Amino acid sequence: xxxxSALATPLAADAYTMSSGRLGAVVAALLxxxxxxxxxxxxxxxxxxxxxxxxxxxxxAALAAGLAAMxxxxxxxxxxDGGLGTGNGLGGAVVALVVGLAATALGGLVLARSxxxx
Numbered sequence: 001x002x003x004x005s006a007l008a009t010p011l012a013a014d015a016y017t018m019s020s021g022r023l024g025a026v027v028a029a030l031l032x033x034x035x036x037x038x039x040x041x042x043x044x045x046x047x048x049x050x051x052x053x054x055x056x057x058x059x060x061a062a063l064a065a066g067l068a069a070m071x072x073x074x075x076x077x078x079x080x081d082g083g084l085g086t087g088n089g090l091g092g093a094v095v096a097l098v099v100g101l102a103a104t105a106l107g108g109l110v111l112a113r114s115x116x117x118x
Contacts, residue, residue, distance in 0.1 A: 021076050025092025028072035032096050035065030035103025042110045059110035066103030073097040 042058025073096030080088040 019088060021080050021089030022092065023089070024072055024076045025089035025096055028069045028076065028096035029092055029099055031065050031072070032069030032099030032103050035062045035069060036099060036106060038062045038065065039103055039106030039110060043106060043113075046110055046113055056111060056114050059107045059114065062103050062107030062110065064107075066100045066105075066107060069096050069100030069103065073100060 038058050039062030042056075042062060045058065073093040076089050076093035077097070080086075080090040080093065082088050082090070084091050
């Protein structure tokens with residue numbers, strides 16, 4: 001194996017190595033999960049099941065967290081070198097895209113319902 005071919009093939013990351021792709025995917029997924037949680041609480045508040053502070057703050061926070069999760073996840077997907085299982089964070093980024101989409105949908109649903117009832 002020559003040096004040129006060794007440099008051209010992407011190497012899979014070790015199982016315990018925290019690469020920048022993995023870190024970005026984890027941050028995006030956690031941000032999306034937080035958005036889903038805040039959106040679910042805002043939806044429960046709107047339905048009258050949970051009572052806490054006034055205003056559409058939960059819906060806006062869920063929208064912002066979902067959009068940020070999708071942006072970071074999309075960036076990691078676009079810049080990952082290898083496929084799934086190579087340690088570049090591609091799998092986590094796809095999960096972050098899905099969870100971010102769910103958080104955005106929940107935030108939009110709460111905003112739409114709050115404008116209809118208000």
